[in-house]
Each structure stands twice: as structure tokens, then as C-alpha cells.
Amino acid sequence: MTAATSIACAATIGFDEAQAIVRKSCVPLGFEFVPLGKAGRRVLARDVVAGIDSPRRDCAAMDGYAVHSRDLAQGVIRFRLSGESGAGGPLPVPLPPGTAVRISTGAPMPPGADRVVMREYAMIDGKHVILTDRGGKGHVRRRGDDFARGQTLLTAGTRMDARAMVVTAAADVEGVTVWRRPRVHVMTNGDELVEPGKAAMQADTVPDSLSEALTLIARQWGGKLTGMSRATDRIDSLRDAAQAALSETDILVLAGGASHGHRDLARAALLPLGLRLAFAGVAMKPGKPLWYGRIGRTHILGLPGNPTAALTTARLFLAPMIAAMSGAGFASALRWSSHASSLALEEGGDRDQFLCGVTQGNTVRTIERQQASAQMMLAQADVLVERRAGVPAGPAGSVLQCLRF
Numbered sequence: 001m002t003a004a005t006s007i008a009c010a011a012t013i014g015f016d017e018a019q020a021i022v023r024k025s026c027v028p029l030g031f032e033f034v035p036l037g038k039a040g041r042r043v044l045a046r047d048v049v050a051g052i053d054s055p056r057r058d059c060a061a062m063d064g065y066a067v068h069s070r071d072l073a074q075g076v077i078r079f080r081l082s083g084e085s086g087a088g089g090p091l092p093v094p095l096p097p098g099t100a101v102r103i104s105t106g107a108p109m110p111p112g113a114d115r116v117v118m119r120e121y122a123m124i125d126g127k128h129v130i131l132t133d134r135g136g137k138g139h140v141r142r143r144g145d146d147f148a149r150g151q152t153l154l155t156a157g158t159r160m161d162a163r164a165m166v167v168t169a170a171a172d173v174e175g176v177t178v179w180r181r182p183r184v185h186v187m188t189n190g191d192e193l194v195e196p197g198k199a200a201m202q203a204d205t206v207p208d209s210l211s212e213a214l215t216l217i218a219r220q221w222g223g224k225l226t227g228m229s230r231a232t233d234r235i236d237s238l239r240d241a242a243q244a245a246l247s248e249t250d251i252l253v254l255a256g257g258a259s260h261g262h263r264d265l266a267r268a269a270l271l272p273l274g275l276r277l278a279f280a281g282v283a284m285k286p287g288k289p290l291w292y293g294r295i296g297r298t299h300i301l302g303l304p305g306n307p308t309a310a311l312t313t314a315r316l317f318l319a320p321m322i323a324a325m326s327g328a329g330f331a332s333a334l335r336w337s338s339h340a341s342s343l344a345l346e347e348g349g350d351r352d353q354f355l356c357g358v359t360q361g362n363t364v365r366t367i368e369r370q371q372a373s374a375q376m377m378l379a380q381a382d383v384l385v386e387r388r389a390g391v392p393a394g395p396a397g398s399v400l401q402c403l404r405f
């Protein structure tokens, strides 16, 4: 973290500088061993190494009959049936020449047999089978064909998705070493806020539309929610809620009370708890009041209360913070992609702008009336569109950088 600024002289810094400060400050938290059943979506801190060969023995790739290819080459078509090999069954005995064994996909090949004839090319004739396929394919999977014991199958940094889960289980590995998940506490504040569903009954209240959304973002990016609280616009309410959360929290996210009003007290309330501010105010739109600091080891991210501003800054700061602290890397949450604008673009303003956009194939349309306080446009937007400060106006078709929202 750069030299802490006091609340009184908090300065506005650039968007890139703000991201760089947060990025530098957020490192993985340490690792733990978890069983596979608890490893979903976690990030590997150690490679996954195969504990066995796969397949474990030479085995059939098709249902049919295992034979010596030499017999087929010599023109034998009528084979004496000498038993069966099934996956998970007893190991087959060596196959005498001129005989065939009925075999299932995945079952071990009898020693000596090197060819499977698919059952579609077989006709049973009493205790014999007539095999008519002379084609080139052996239909045998060799031991270790897919992977061999001791081979590295997944490297540290991989997120455990369903595909990684298949590979790990196939490697006969019962658990994995993963990065610890950052514990996140989401705190909103505002005297007007009530639980969704309770506003219609109380005049002048506003449904708290951020608590559940921020919780979801925290979970989506690999955080572990340890608490939610809703404070009023009073210093002691904010301070007490923060203090109660601090001991079991790696990231405390506060929404609201970030700006300059006489009731915007989030930073002031946390100063007595030892808040060291890194920045307060970022030259971005929306999100100007965004602030960040630390209390001891806990990261404190202060989001503006305006809902679209809160969600935009959460996507651009909270998501990569969690990704970095959970081992996936800050940049893994910031994969921008190019889309052609379907509209002509105005010149960029004096702050870096992040607009709500709607993609359609390779094109993107920025939503017309953008407001930090808006909420309905979030129902349509699927990306944030970057418009840097001062960029020149551009015609439709101009390429824009977009981030899945």
C-alpha cells in the first residue's frame, strides 16, 4: 500500500493507479487440504499428480470379442469361445490361439489378445463365434494411454471446475491442496434502507438492493461470505458493525456513505478502528467516491451507494481482489474482450467511464441513459464497456473493450 492518506486530504487518483494499489496489496492467503467434495470452484495451490495409470491395464475400447490378430491375419473366422472379461470382473487368463473371449468396453484384455472385434461383426454359433471384421482397428486402449502414474495432470492456479474434477478423481486423488478463500463481510448503510419486501409498508424507505448482490459477487469470484450487516448513518452504528466483523474478515466491503455528504460517514467511522486509507476518490464514472484501505490485515473496500456505481466498482475492484486472494490472480477477473460498437460514440469525458452495455454476437450497444443511481438497466446489461477519459469520438463499428458484468 502507498503512504496512507488521512481522511481530510484524501485525493482523487486515476483508475489504473487505484487498481495497481489494490492489486499490489492483495496476495493469496495461504493454503489448505480439502476433500474433492469440497474442492469445487477452489483454486489449486499444488499440482494434481496421477496416482495410477489410466487405463490401468490394456483394455477393450469396444464391446465385442478379444482375439489374437495373428489368427485373423491367417484367415481364421470361426473362434472357440473361451470365457468373458468384464470391467471390474476377475482378471482374464491368457488367451489360447484360435479362441475368443467376450469382452466389454473398459474390460482388461486377456494376456496375448491384441485385438477386439466389435460385436456388430460377430455371430454366435453354439460354443463358437464367427468374426467377419478384418479391418485395421485394434480397438484396444493401452495401459497408461491417457495418463501415467506420476504425471502432472493439473497445475497450481487451475480452478476446480467439473472438467478438473473428472481429471482429479480419475487420477485416484481423494483431495487437493487449494488456496484459502478470502472471508468477505458485506455491510450496507443508510437510514432509509430496509430488507427487500418491507419497503411498500413503510413510507420513505428504500429496499436494500445491494446486500444480496454484493454477497453473490463475493461468492461468484471465490470468496466465503462470513457475514452481512446493515448499519444506519450514525458513526457508532457503522463503527460497531465494522468492529464486530473485523476479526473474522479478510475483505470488508462497505456500500454507501462514501461521498461528501454530512451523513457519509463510512471512512470517518472506521478511522478509530485503525483504518489506514490508501485512496479515497477515483477518477472514474461511475464510482468516483470509491475508497480503499486496511485495518490491520483486513482489506476495506468502500463502494459508492448508488447501485450501478456500487456494482460497477465491485466488478472492477472486489472481483479481482477476491480472485487474487484466492490464488486465481487479479487479472483472471479482468478478461476484457473486443466488440464493435453498434452506435456512434461521443468523445470520452474527463473521467474513465465504464458504461453498461448489451452485447449481440460481436457487437455491443451502450445503454442510452446511463446513471449511477439507475437499477433497471442492470436487467439488460451484460457487459461493462470501457471509455477512457479524453478518447476521441468514433463512428459505429469502433472497437470497444468489454468486461462480462
Ligand SMILES: Nc1nc2c(c(=O)[nH]1)N[C@H]1C(S)=C(S)[C@@H](COP(=O)(O)OP(=O)(O)OC[C@H]3O[C@@H](n4cnc5c(N)ncnc54)[C@H](O)[C@@H]3O)O[C@H]1N2
Pocket (backbone or CB within 6 Å): 188, 189, 190, 192, 193, 206, 207, 208, 209, 210, 211, 255, 256, 257, 258, 259, 260, 261, 264, 286, 287, 288, 289, 303, 304, 305, 306, 307, 309, 372
Ligand atoms: N457533494 C457531492 N455529492 C455527491 C458526490 C460528490 O462528489 N459531491 N458524489 C456523488 C456520487 S458520484 C455518488 S456515486 C454518490 C455516492 O454516494 P455515497 O456513497 O455517499 O452513497 P449514499 O449517499 O449512501 O447513497 C447514495 C444513493 O444510493 C442509495 N443506496 C445506498 N445504499 C443502497 C443500497 N444498499 N440499496 C439501495 N440503494 C442504496 C441511497 O439510498 C442513495 O439514494 O454520491 C453523489 N453525491
Ligand code: MOO
Pocket (backbone or CB within 6 Å): 284, 285, 286, 287, 288, 289, 304, 306, 309, 372, 373
Ligand atoms: O461516481 Mo458516481 O458513482 O457517478 O454516481
